[in-house]
Amino acid sequence: xxxxxxxxxxxxxxxxxxxxxxxxxxxxxxxxxxxxxxxxxxxxxxxxxxxxxxxxxxxxxxxxxxxxxxxxxxxxxxxxxxxxxxxxxxxxxxxxxxxxxxxxxxxxxxxxxxxxxxxxxxxxxxxxxxxxxxxxxxxxxxxxxxxxxxxxxxxxxxxxxxxxxxxxxxxxxxxxxxxxxxxxxxxxxxxxxxxxxxxxxxxxxxxxxxxxxxxxxxxxxxxxxxxxxxxxxxxxxxxxxxxxxxxxxxxxxxxxxxxxxxxxxxxxxxxxxxxxxxxxxxxxxxxxxxx
Amino acid sequence: xxxxxxxxxxxxxxxxxxxxxxxxxxxxxxxxxxxxxxxxxxxxxxxxxxxxxxxxxxxxxxxxxxxxxxxxxxxxxxxxxxxxxxxxxxxxxxxxxxxxxxxxxxxxxxxxxxxxxxxxxxxxxxxxxxxxxxxxxxxxxxxxxxxxxxxxxxxxxxxxxxxxx
Numbered sequence: 097x098x099x100x101x102x103x104x105x106x107x108x109x110x111x112x113x114x115x116x117x118x119x120x121x122x123x124x125x126x127x128x129x130x131x132x133x134x135x136x137x138x139x140x141x142x143x144x145x146x147x148x149x150x151x152x153x154x155x156x157x158x159x160x161x162x163x164x165x166x167x168x169x170x171x172x173x174x175x176x177x178x179x180x181x182x183x184x185x186x187x188x189x190x191x192x193x194x195x196x197x198x199x200x201x202x203x204x205x206x207x208x209x210x211x212x213x214x215x216x217x218x219x220x221x222x223x224x225x226x227x228x229x230x231x232x233x234x235x236x237x238x239x240x241x242x243x244x245x246x247x248x249x250x251x252x253x254x255x256x257x258x259x260x261x262x263x264x265x266x267x268x269x270x271x272x273x274x275x276x277x278x279x280x281x282x283x284x285x286x287x288x289x290x291x292x293x294x295x296x297x298x299x300x301x302x303x304x305x306x307x308x309x310x311x312x313x314x315x316x317x318x319x320x321x322x323x324x325x326x327x328x329x330x331x332x333x334x335x336x337x338x339x340x341x342x343x344x345x346x347x348x349x350x351x352x353x354x355x356x357x358x359x360x361x362x363x364x365x366x367x368x369x370x371x372x373x374x375x376x377x378x379x380x381x382x383x384x385x386x387x
Numbered sequence: 388x389x390x391x392x393x394x395x396x397x398x399x400x401x402x403x404x405x406x407x408x409x410x411x412x413x414x415x416x417x418x419x420x421x422x423x424x425x426x427x428x429x430x431x432x433x434x435x436x437x438x439x440x441x442x443x444x445x446x447x448x449x450x451x452x453x454x455x456x457x458x459x460x461x462x463x464x465x466x467x468x469x470x471x472x473x474x475x476x477x478x479x480x481x482x483x484x485x486x487x488x489x490x491x492x493x494x495x496x497x498x499x500x501x502x503x504x505x506x507x508x509x510x511x512x513x514x515x516x517x518x519x520x521x522x523x524x525x526x527x528x529x530x531x532x533x534x535x536x537x538x539x540x541x542x543x544x545x546x547x548x549x550x551x552x
Contacts, residue, residue, distance in 0.1 A: 097411075098427040105388065105405035105451050128452070135408075135447050136428055148405070150452055176441075200517025202495065203429060205441045206448070286516040287430075 100138035107150040111236065111265060114151050119238050119261040121147045127263060128152075129172055130207035132199070133215040157210070157265060160184060169267045171210025175199070178209060188269060189381060190228065190277035190295060194221045197279075200287040210264045213249065216256050219289040219314035223250060225279055226267060227311025227321050228295035234266040235259075243268070253317045272307070274300040276382025280370040281313075284357060290314040291357040292366035294346070296374035298329065300382045305329045310342070310374070314357070315350035315367045324349055325371065334379040343372035392453045394419065395463040405451050409443075410434045412450035413460055421461040421490050432518025435491035436460050442498040444517070461490035464497065472542075473497050476534035484522035491518050496532045505536055 106121075108114035118125050124146035128134055137143040151157070157172035160181045167187060169178070178184060179195035198204060198212075198221050212222040213233065226233075226246045234243050235258055244257050251257055258264055281293035293313040299306045308329040310322035325345040332338055352363035380386040391400040392412065399416050410424045413436065422445060425433030429447040436445045437459040445458075464471035473496045476482065483489045492515060499506055499514040506514065511532045512525070520528060 097424075099408065099411075100406045102404060102406055105449070107451075107454070128449075131449070131452070132429055132444075132447050135449070139427065148449075150449075152452060200432075201514055202432060202435055202442045202444055202517040203447075205438075205443055 098139035100135065101141065101144050103138075103145055104147045105150065106147065107153060109153055111154060111156065111263065114149055114154065115236060115238055115261065115263055117147075117149045118263065121149070123260045125149055125260075127214075129211045130174065130203075131211075132203050132207045133211060133217070151263070162271075163268075165271050167269045167271055169209055169269070171208065171264045171266060173209050175204035175207045175209075175212075176201070179204060187271060187275075188229065188277055190225050190279045190297065190378075193279035194225050194281070194293075194295070197221070197281045197283065203287070209267055213267070214256055214258060214264055216250050216252075216254050216318070217289075218253060218316055218318050218320075219293075220319070221279065221281065221290065221293055221295075221313055223319040224293055224295040224311035224313040226269075227319050228277060228279075228297040228309040229269045230297075230309050232268045232270075233264055234268065235262050236265045237262040241265070247321055250318045272299050274306065274382055276300070276378040276380065278374045278377035278381065280374040280377070282366055282370065289357075292350075292352070292363050292370055294367065294370035294374040296371065296378045298334065298375065298378050298382055300334065300379070303333055305332055305334055305338075308342075308375075310346070310371060312346065312350055312367055312371070315352040315363050317351070320350050320367075322346055322349055322371070329375075334375075334383070336376070339372045339375040339379070342375055343368035346371035388451065390451050390454050392450065392455075393457045395458070395460055403450055405449065407450045408446055409436070409448045409450045409453055409458070410445040412453075413445060413458065419460055419462055423487055423490050425487065425491075426519075430517075430519065431488070432491040432495065432515075433488050435494045435518065437494055437498055440498065440501065442495050459494070461493055464493060471497065472535035472539045473500065473532065475538070476531035477528075479534050480527045480531035482523060482527040482531035483520075488518055488520045488522075492520065492528055496528075496535065499532065500536055500539065504539060506532070508533065 126145035157170040159170040184191040277297040297309040312320035325342040347368035423433035425431040
Protein backbone atom coordinates (compact mmCIF):
# COMPACT_ATOMS: atom_id res chain seq x y z
CA UNK A 97 0.00 0.00 0.00
CA UNK A 98 1.31 3.44 -0.88
CA UNK A 99 0.56 5.91 1.88
CA UNK A 100 2.26 9.23 2.58
CA UNK A 101 4.52 9.54 5.62
CA UNK A 102 2.79 11.11 8.64
CA UNK A 103 2.07 14.84 8.60
CA UNK A 104 -0.23 17.31 10.30
CA UNK A 105 -3.19 18.74 8.43
CA UNK A 106 -4.92 22.10 8.60
CA UNK A 107 -7.81 23.35 6.53
CA UNK A 108 -7.75 27.07 5.74
CA UNK A 109 -11.01 29.01 5.64
CA UNK A 110 -9.60 32.21 4.11
CA UNK A 111 -6.55 33.34 2.12
CA UNK A 112 -5.34 35.29 5.15
CA UNK A 113 -5.64 32.24 7.36
CA UNK A 114 -3.79 30.08 4.81
CA UNK A 115 -0.94 32.59 4.67
CA UNK A 116 -0.86 32.89 8.48
CA UNK A 117 -0.62 29.09 8.73
CA UNK A 118 2.15 28.94 6.14
CA UNK A 119 4.07 31.69 7.98
CA UNK A 120 3.68 29.94 11.32
CA UNK A 121 4.56 26.46 10.05
CA UNK A 122 7.58 27.54 8.02
CA UNK A 123 9.48 25.68 5.30
CA UNK A 124 8.14 22.23 6.19
CA UNK A 125 4.59 23.22 5.24
CA UNK A 126 3.08 22.71 1.81
CA UNK A 127 -0.18 23.88 0.29
CA UNK A 128 -2.53 21.19 -1.00
CA UNK A 129 -5.30 21.90 -3.53
CA UNK A 130 -6.11 19.17 -6.07
CA UNK A 131 -3.24 17.13 -4.69
CA UNK A 132 -2.81 15.07 -7.85
CA UNK A 133 0.87 15.94 -8.11
CA UNK A 134 1.72 16.36 -4.42
CA UNK A 135 0.09 13.20 -3.01
CA UNK A 136 1.74 10.83 -5.50
CA UNK A 137 5.09 12.49 -4.70
CA UNK A 138 4.41 12.07 -0.97
CA UNK A 139 3.54 8.40 -1.47
CA UNK A 140 6.89 7.91 -3.21
CA UNK A 141 8.72 9.96 -0.51
CA UNK A 142 9.83 12.42 -3.19
CA UNK A 143 8.09 15.06 -1.06
CA UNK A 144 7.80 14.82 2.71
CA UNK A 145 6.11 17.90 4.15
CA UNK A 146 5.45 17.92 7.88
CA UNK A 147 2.32 20.01 7.46
CA UNK A 148 -0.32 20.31 4.76
CA UNK A 149 -2.47 23.42 4.49
CA UNK A 150 -5.64 22.52 2.56
CA UNK A 151 -6.93 25.46 0.52
CA UNK A 152 -9.83 23.66 -1.18
CA UNK A 153 -12.41 25.68 0.77
CA UNK A 154 -11.14 29.02 -0.58
CA UNK A 155 -13.93 29.60 -3.11
CA UNK A 156 -12.69 33.20 -3.41
CA UNK A 157 -9.75 31.81 -5.43
CA UNK A 158 -11.90 29.98 -8.01
CA UNK A 159 -12.90 32.28 -10.89
CA UNK A 160 -12.30 33.19 -14.51
CA UNK A 161 -13.11 36.82 -15.30
CA UNK A 162 -12.28 39.86 -17.38
CA UNK A 163 -10.60 42.69 -15.51
CA UNK A 164 -9.86 45.69 -17.74
CA UNK A 165 -7.44 44.56 -20.45
CA UNK A 166 -6.62 41.31 -18.65
CA UNK A 167 -8.28 37.96 -18.14
CA UNK A 168 -7.78 36.89 -14.54
CA UNK A 169 -7.94 33.31 -13.28
CA UNK A 170 -8.02 32.41 -9.59
CA UNK A 171 -5.35 29.94 -8.48
CA UNK A 172 -7.93 27.38 -7.26
CA UNK A 173 -9.73 27.27 -10.62
CA UNK A 174 -9.88 23.60 -11.60
CA UNK A 175 -8.92 22.15 -14.97
CA UNK A 176 -12.55 21.25 -15.70
CA UNK A 177 -13.56 24.91 -15.33
CA UNK A 178 -10.76 26.04 -17.65
CA UNK A 179 -11.94 23.46 -20.19
CA UNK A 180 -15.59 24.50 -20.01
CA UNK A 181 -15.12 28.28 -19.85
CA UNK A 182 -16.78 29.99 -22.80
CA UNK A 183 -14.82 33.18 -22.06
CA UNK A 184 -11.52 31.33 -22.44
CA UNK A 185 -12.73 29.38 -25.49
CA UNK A 186 -13.55 32.67 -27.20
CA UNK A 187 -10.64 34.83 -26.07
CA UNK A 188 -7.86 32.37 -25.27
CA UNK A 189 -8.65 29.11 -27.10
CA UNK A 190 -5.19 27.78 -26.22
CA UNK A 191 -6.64 26.84 -22.83
CA UNK A 192 -9.27 24.52 -24.31
CA UNK A 193 -6.63 22.95 -26.58
CA UNK A 194 -4.46 22.20 -23.56
CA UNK A 195 -7.21 21.17 -21.17
CA UNK A 196 -8.51 18.52 -23.55
CA UNK A 197 -5.17 16.72 -23.22
CA UNK A 198 -4.21 17.35 -19.58
CA UNK A 199 -4.54 14.10 -17.62
CA UNK A 200 -8.10 12.70 -17.86
CA UNK A 201 -11.57 14.10 -17.09
CA UNK A 202 -11.66 12.64 -13.56
CA UNK A 203 -8.28 14.11 -12.62
CA UNK A 204 -9.36 17.41 -14.21
CA UNK A 205 -12.17 17.60 -11.66
CA UNK A 206 -9.56 18.12 -8.94
CA UNK A 207 -6.37 19.63 -10.36
CA UNK A 208 -5.99 23.43 -10.35
CA UNK A 209 -4.15 26.00 -12.43
CA UNK A 210 -2.29 27.27 -9.35
CA UNK A 211 -1.17 23.76 -8.44
CA UNK A 212 -0.07 23.05 -11.99
CA UNK A 213 2.09 26.18 -12.15
CA UNK A 214 3.51 25.72 -8.64
CA UNK A 215 4.41 22.09 -9.33
CA UNK A 216 6.79 23.57 -11.94
CA UNK A 217 7.18 20.27 -13.75
CA UNK A 218 8.87 20.90 -17.09
CA UNK A 219 6.37 18.57 -18.79
CA UNK A 220 3.33 20.42 -17.47
CA UNK A 221 1.17 21.96 -20.20
CA UNK A 222 -0.26 25.07 -18.48
CA UNK A 223 3.23 26.44 -17.75
CA UNK A 224 3.90 26.42 -21.50
CA UNK A 225 0.47 27.99 -22.14
CA UNK A 226 1.14 30.80 -19.64
CA UNK A 227 4.62 31.33 -21.11
CA UNK A 228 3.16 31.77 -24.60
CA UNK A 229 0.51 34.17 -23.31
CA UNK A 230 3.10 36.21 -21.33
CA UNK A 231 1.02 35.76 -18.19
CA UNK A 232 1.78 37.26 -14.80
CA UNK A 233 1.11 35.59 -11.48
CA UNK A 234 0.07 37.23 -8.24
CA UNK A 235 1.77 35.93 -5.09
CA UNK A 236 0.46 36.94 -1.70
CA UNK A 237 2.33 36.89 1.61
CA UNK A 238 1.99 38.48 5.03
CA UNK A 239 3.36 41.78 3.70
CA UNK A 240 0.95 41.95 0.79
CA UNK A 241 0.93 41.06 -2.89
CA UNK A 242 3.57 41.03 -5.57
CA UNK A 243 3.20 40.33 -9.28
CA UNK A 244 5.78 38.23 -11.10
CA UNK A 245 6.10 37.65 -14.84
CA UNK A 246 5.88 34.00 -15.85
CA UNK A 247 9.48 34.11 -17.14
CA UNK A 248 10.64 34.89 -13.58
CA UNK A 249 8.19 32.50 -11.91
CA UNK A 250 9.81 29.20 -12.83
CA UNK A 251 13.28 29.42 -11.34
CA UNK A 252 14.29 25.77 -11.86
CA UNK A 253 12.93 22.22 -12.02
CA UNK A 254 10.10 22.02 -9.47
CA UNK A 255 11.12 25.45 -8.13
CA UNK A 256 9.16 28.68 -8.32
CA UNK A 257 9.35 32.25 -7.09
CA UNK A 258 6.80 31.46 -4.37
CA UNK A 259 8.65 31.75 -1.05
CA UNK A 260 7.91 30.12 2.30
CA UNK A 261 4.83 31.69 3.81
CA UNK A 262 3.45 32.80 0.44
CA UNK A 263 0.54 31.65 -1.70
CA UNK A 264 -0.02 31.93 -5.45
CA UNK A 265 -3.45 33.54 -5.72
CA UNK A 266 -4.06 34.58 -9.32
CA UNK A 267 -2.92 34.28 -12.92
CA UNK A 268 -3.30 37.45 -15.03
CA UNK A 269 -3.22 37.27 -18.81
CA UNK A 270 -2.91 40.47 -20.83
CA UNK A 271 -5.45 40.66 -23.66
CA UNK A 272 -4.34 42.47 -26.78
CA UNK A 273 -6.10 42.92 -30.14
CA UNK A 274 -5.36 40.63 -33.09
CA UNK A 275 -4.63 37.66 -30.85
CA UNK A 276 -4.57 33.98 -31.77
CA UNK A 277 -3.29 31.10 -29.64
CA UNK A 278 -3.01 27.31 -29.79
CA UNK A 279 -1.49 24.35 -27.96
CA UNK A 280 -0.18 21.18 -29.65
CA UNK A 281 0.88 18.06 -27.79
CA UNK A 282 2.01 14.55 -28.60
CA UNK A 283 1.64 11.94 -25.86
CA UNK A 284 2.06 8.16 -25.74
CA UNK A 285 -1.52 7.49 -24.68
CA UNK A 286 -4.62 9.36 -23.48
CA UNK A 287 -3.94 11.30 -20.31
CA UNK A 288 -0.16 10.91 -20.29
CA UNK A 289 2.42 13.62 -19.87
CA UNK A 290 3.70 15.14 -23.12
CA UNK A 291 6.53 13.60 -25.10
CA UNK A 292 6.69 17.20 -26.27
CA UNK A 293 4.18 20.05 -26.40
CA UNK A 294 4.20 23.55 -27.86
CA UNK A 295 2.12 26.58 -26.91
CA UNK A 296 2.02 29.54 -29.27
CA UNK A 297 0.37 32.94 -29.25
CA UNK A 298 0.62 35.67 -31.85
CA UNK A 299 -0.74 39.18 -32.04
CA UNK A 300 -1.37 40.47 -35.57
CA UNK A 301 -1.53 44.19 -36.38
CA UNK A 302 -1.89 45.50 -39.95
CA UNK A 303 -1.05 42.15 -41.51
CA UNK A 304 2.20 41.80 -39.52
CA UNK A 305 3.00 39.84 -36.38
CA UNK A 306 3.31 42.58 -33.77
CA UNK A 307 4.32 40.13 -31.06
CA UNK A 308 4.57 36.39 -30.49
CA UNK A 309 4.92 34.06 -27.52
CA UNK A 310 6.08 30.44 -27.57
CA UNK A 311 6.51 28.00 -24.68
CA UNK A 312 7.54 24.35 -24.90
CA UNK A 313 6.80 21.56 -22.42
CA UNK A 314 8.82 18.40 -21.71
CA UNK A 315 11.88 19.35 -23.76
CA UNK A 316 14.13 20.91 -21.11
CA UNK A 317 14.78 21.00 -17.36
CA UNK A 318 12.06 23.65 -17.05
CA UNK A 319 9.41 25.08 -19.36
CA UNK A 320 11.28 26.38 -22.42
CA UNK A 321 10.65 29.99 -23.43
CA UNK A 322 11.53 30.35 -27.12
CA UNK A 323 12.64 34.00 -27.06
CA UNK A 324 14.77 33.68 -30.22
CA UNK A 325 11.90 32.18 -32.24
CA UNK A 326 9.63 35.01 -31.04
CA UNK A 327 12.18 37.50 -32.34
CA UNK A 328 12.22 35.73 -35.73
CA UNK A 329 8.45 36.21 -36.00
CA UNK A 330 8.14 39.84 -34.89
CA UNK A 331 7.45 42.38 -37.62
CA UNK A 332 6.85 39.81 -40.36
CA UNK A 333 3.69 38.72 -42.15
CA UNK A 334 2.41 35.32 -41.00
CA UNK A 335 3.35 32.62 -43.51
CA UNK A 336 4.00 28.91 -43.67
CA UNK A 337 7.71 29.52 -44.39
CA UNK A 338 8.01 31.81 -41.38
CA UNK A 339 6.39 29.24 -39.07
CA UNK A 340 8.71 26.54 -40.43
CA UNK A 341 11.67 28.82 -39.69
CA UNK A 342 10.43 29.27 -36.10
CA UNK A 343 10.11 25.48 -35.88
CA UNK A 344 13.78 25.09 -36.82
CA UNK A 345 14.72 27.53 -34.05
CA UNK A 346 12.62 25.43 -31.64
CA UNK A 347 14.61 22.30 -32.50
CA UNK A 348 17.83 24.22 -31.79
CA UNK A 349 16.77 26.01 -28.61
CA UNK A 350 15.22 23.14 -26.67
CA UNK A 351 17.27 20.74 -24.54
CA UNK A 352 15.37 17.48 -24.11
CA UNK A 353 16.77 14.42 -22.41
CA UNK A 354 16.23 10.81 -23.45
CA UNK A 355 13.80 8.78 -21.36
CA UNK A 356 11.02 6.22 -21.77
CA UNK A 357 9.10 8.71 -23.87
CA UNK A 358 11.76 8.90 -26.56
CA UNK A 359 15.30 9.79 -27.61
CA UNK A 360 16.67 13.33 -27.86
CA UNK A 361 16.52 13.56 -31.65
CA UNK A 362 12.87 12.55 -31.74
CA UNK A 363 11.93 15.09 -29.07
CA UNK A 364 13.81 17.87 -30.87
CA UNK A 365 12.01 16.95 -34.07
CA UNK A 366 8.66 16.99 -32.26
CA UNK A 367 9.42 20.38 -30.68
CA UNK A 368 9.96 21.84 -34.16
CA UNK A 369 6.91 20.25 -35.76
CA UNK A 370 4.63 21.15 -32.85
CA UNK A 371 5.90 24.75 -32.76
CA UNK A 372 5.10 25.14 -36.46
CA UNK A 373 1.67 23.54 -36.02
CA UNK A 374 0.81 25.68 -33.00
CA UNK A 375 1.85 28.85 -34.82
CA UNK A 376 -0.17 27.86 -37.89
CA UNK A 377 -3.29 27.32 -35.80
CA UNK A 378 -2.71 30.44 -33.69
CA UNK A 379 -2.38 32.52 -36.89
CA UNK A 380 -5.53 31.01 -38.39
CA UNK A 381 -7.40 31.98 -35.25
CA UNK A 382 -5.92 35.49 -35.19
CA UNK A 383 -6.95 35.97 -38.82
CA UNK A 384 -10.31 34.20 -38.30
CA UNK A 385 -9.38 31.65 -40.95
CA UNK A 386 -9.48 28.54 -38.79
CA UNK A 387 -10.83 25.59 -40.75
CA UNK B 388 -8.15 13.57 13.99
CA UNK B 389 -11.91 13.07 13.83
CA UNK B 390 -13.19 13.12 10.27
CA UNK B 391 -16.86 13.09 9.36
CA UNK B 392 -17.93 12.31 5.80
CA UNK B 393 -21.36 11.65 4.35
CA UNK B 394 -21.02 8.36 2.48
CA UNK B 395 -24.06 7.19 0.52
CA UNK B 396 -26.28 9.48 2.58
CA UNK B 397 -25.00 8.31 5.97
CA UNK B 398 -22.65 10.25 8.22
CA UNK B 399 -19.47 8.25 8.87
CA UNK B 400 -17.20 9.60 11.62
CA UNK B 401 -13.85 8.06 12.52
CA UNK B 402 -10.64 8.99 14.28
CA UNK B 403 -8.00 8.70 11.55
CA UNK B 404 -4.49 9.80 10.72
CA UNK B 405 -4.41 12.85 8.41
CA UNK B 406 -2.55 10.73 5.86
CA UNK B 407 -5.41 8.28 5.38
CA UNK B 408 -6.60 8.24 1.78
CA UNK B 409 -10.29 8.43 0.97
CA UNK B 410 -10.26 4.98 -0.69
CA UNK B 411 -9.13 3.37 2.59
CA UNK B 412 -11.56 5.42 4.70
CA UNK B 413 -14.36 4.10 2.49
CA UNK B 414 -13.16 0.50 2.36
CA UNK B 415 -12.68 0.35 6.15
CA UNK B 416 -16.33 1.29 6.60
CA UNK B 417 -18.36 -1.91 7.12
CA UNK B 418 -20.17 -2.97 3.95
CA UNK B 419 -18.32 -0.61 1.62
CA UNK B 420 -15.60 -2.67 -0.04
CA UNK B 421 -17.10 -2.18 -3.50
CA UNK B 422 -14.75 0.73 -4.22
CA UNK B 423 -11.59 -0.89 -5.53
CA UNK B 424 -8.09 0.18 -4.67
CA UNK B 425 -5.96 -0.34 -7.76
CA UNK B 426 -2.88 1.45 -9.06
CA UNK B 427 -2.59 3.95 -6.19
CA UNK B 428 -1.25 6.52 -8.67
CA UNK B 429 -4.48 8.06 -10.06
CA UNK B 430 -4.01 6.25 -13.38
CA UNK B 431 -6.36 3.27 -13.35
CA UNK B 432 -9.71 4.69 -12.18
CA UNK B 433 -10.80 1.60 -10.19
CA UNK B 434 -11.24 3.79 -7.09
CA UNK B 435 -13.51 6.42 -8.67
CA UNK B 436 -16.31 7.65 -6.41
CA UNK B 437 -18.53 10.71 -6.69
CA UNK B 438 -17.64 13.71 -4.53
CA UNK B 439 -20.54 16.16 -4.50
CA UNK B 440 -21.66 14.51 -7.75
CA UNK B 441 -18.34 14.74 -9.61
CA UNK B 442 -16.17 11.67 -10.22
CA UNK B 443 -12.85 11.72 -8.35
CA UNK B 444 -10.03 9.23 -7.80
CA UNK B 445 -10.26 8.29 -4.13
CA UNK B 446 -6.65 7.03 -3.98
CA UNK B 447 -5.44 10.58 -4.53
CA UNK B 448 -7.60 12.48 -2.07
CA UNK B 449 -7.06 12.53 1.67
CA UNK B 450 -10.09 11.49 3.68
CA UNK B 451 -9.56 14.66 5.74
CA UNK B 452 -10.11 16.74 2.60
CA UNK B 453 -13.61 15.23 2.26
CA UNK B 454 -14.93 16.37 5.65
CA UNK B 455 -18.22 18.10 4.97
CA UNK B 456 -18.56 16.64 1.48
CA UNK B 457 -20.91 13.98 0.13
CA UNK B 458 -19.38 10.83 -1.26
CA UNK B 459 -21.28 8.27 -3.36
CA UNK B 460 -19.86 4.82 -3.94
CA UNK B 461 -20.88 1.93 -6.18
CA UNK B 462 -23.02 0.54 -3.34
CA UNK B 463 -25.39 3.50 -3.73
CA UNK B 464 -26.36 2.60 -7.30
CA UNK B 465 -28.78 -0.24 -6.59
CA UNK B 466 -31.95 1.00 -4.95
CA UNK B 467 -34.71 -1.16 -3.44
CA UNK B 468 -33.39 -4.19 -5.25
CA UNK B 469 -33.38 -2.45 -8.63
CA UNK B 470 -30.12 -2.04 -10.44
CA UNK B 471 -29.16 1.39 -11.70
CA UNK B 472 -29.44 1.54 -15.52
CA UNK B 473 -25.64 1.65 -15.82
CA UNK B 474 -25.38 -1.56 -13.79
CA UNK B 475 -28.11 -3.14 -15.88
CA UNK B 476 -26.34 -1.99 -19.03
CA UNK B 477 -23.09 -3.65 -17.93
CA UNK B 478 -25.10 -6.84 -17.38
CA UNK B 479 -26.91 -6.64 -20.72
CA UNK B 480 -23.82 -5.82 -22.78
CA UNK B 481 -21.35 -8.07 -20.96
CA UNK B 482 -19.19 -5.07 -20.07
CA UNK B 483 -16.99 -6.84 -17.54
CA UNK B 484 -14.95 -9.95 -17.25
CA UNK B 485 -12.80 -9.89 -14.10
CA UNK B 486 -14.77 -6.94 -12.71
CA UNK B 487 -11.89 -5.15 -11.04
CA UNK B 488 -12.36 -1.88 -12.93
CA UNK B 489 -16.16 -2.10 -12.81
CA UNK B 490 -16.93 -0.01 -9.69
CA UNK B 491 -14.92 2.91 -11.08
CA UNK B 492 -16.36 2.46 -14.56
CA UNK B 493 -19.91 2.43 -13.18
CA UNK B 494 -19.43 5.60 -11.13
CA UNK B 495 -17.69 7.38 -14.01
CA UNK B 496 -20.55 6.36 -16.32
CA UNK B 497 -23.18 7.43 -13.76
CA UNK B 498 -21.59 10.89 -13.50
CA UNK B 499 -21.42 11.18 -17.29
CA UNK B 500 -25.10 10.38 -17.75
CA UNK B 501 -26.09 12.74 -14.93
CA UNK B 502 -24.37 15.55 -16.84
CA UNK B 503 -25.00 14.39 -20.40
CA UNK B 504 -27.96 11.98 -20.72
CA UNK B 505 -27.35 11.26 -24.43
CA UNK B 506 -23.59 10.94 -24.95
CA UNK B 507 -22.03 9.82 -28.24
CA UNK B 508 -19.66 6.86 -28.27
CA UNK B 509 -16.80 9.36 -28.55
CA UNK B 510 -18.02 11.30 -25.51
CA UNK B 511 -18.26 8.05 -23.54
CA UNK B 512 -14.72 7.11 -24.55
CA UNK B 513 -13.42 10.51 -23.40
CA UNK B 514 -15.33 10.24 -20.11
CA UNK B 515 -13.82 6.83 -19.29
CA UNK B 516 -10.34 7.72 -20.60
CA UNK B 517 -9.11 7.92 -17.02
CA UNK B 518 -10.17 4.34 -16.30
CA UNK B 519 -8.28 1.25 -17.41
CA UNK B 520 -9.93 -2.08 -18.25
CA UNK B 521 -7.55 -4.90 -19.19
CA UNK B 522 -10.28 -7.40 -20.13
CA UNK B 523 -12.91 -5.97 -22.43
CA UNK B 524 -11.17 -3.69 -24.89
CA UNK B 525 -13.75 -1.05 -23.85
CA UNK B 526 -16.17 -1.78 -26.69
CA UNK B 527 -18.72 -3.48 -24.48
CA UNK B 528 -18.32 -0.81 -21.80
CA UNK B 529 -19.16 1.92 -24.30
CA UNK B 530 -22.07 -0.18 -25.51
CA UNK B 531 -23.28 -0.64 -21.92
CA UNK B 532 -23.24 3.09 -21.22
CA UNK B 533 -25.22 3.67 -24.43
CA UNK B 534 -27.69 0.98 -23.30
CA UNK B 535 -28.12 2.84 -20.01
CA UNK B 536 -28.59 6.19 -21.76
CA UNK B 537 -31.23 4.80 -24.11
CA UNK B 538 -33.13 3.02 -21.36
CA UNK B 539 -33.04 6.03 -19.05
CA UNK B 540 -34.45 8.16 -21.86
CA UNK B 541 -37.15 5.59 -22.51
CA UNK B 542 -37.99 5.43 -18.80
CA UNK B 543 -38.38 9.21 -18.72
CA UNK B 544 -40.85 8.98 -21.59
CA UNK B 545 -42.98 6.57 -19.62
CA UNK B 546 -41.97 3.38 -21.39
CA UNK B 547 -40.43 2.06 -18.22
CA UNK B 548 -37.07 0.40 -17.87
CA UNK B 549 -37.02 -3.04 -19.37
CA UNK B 550 -36.14 -5.64 -16.83
CA UNK B 551 -34.39 -8.44 -18.63
CA UNK B 552 -32.73 -10.11 -15.68
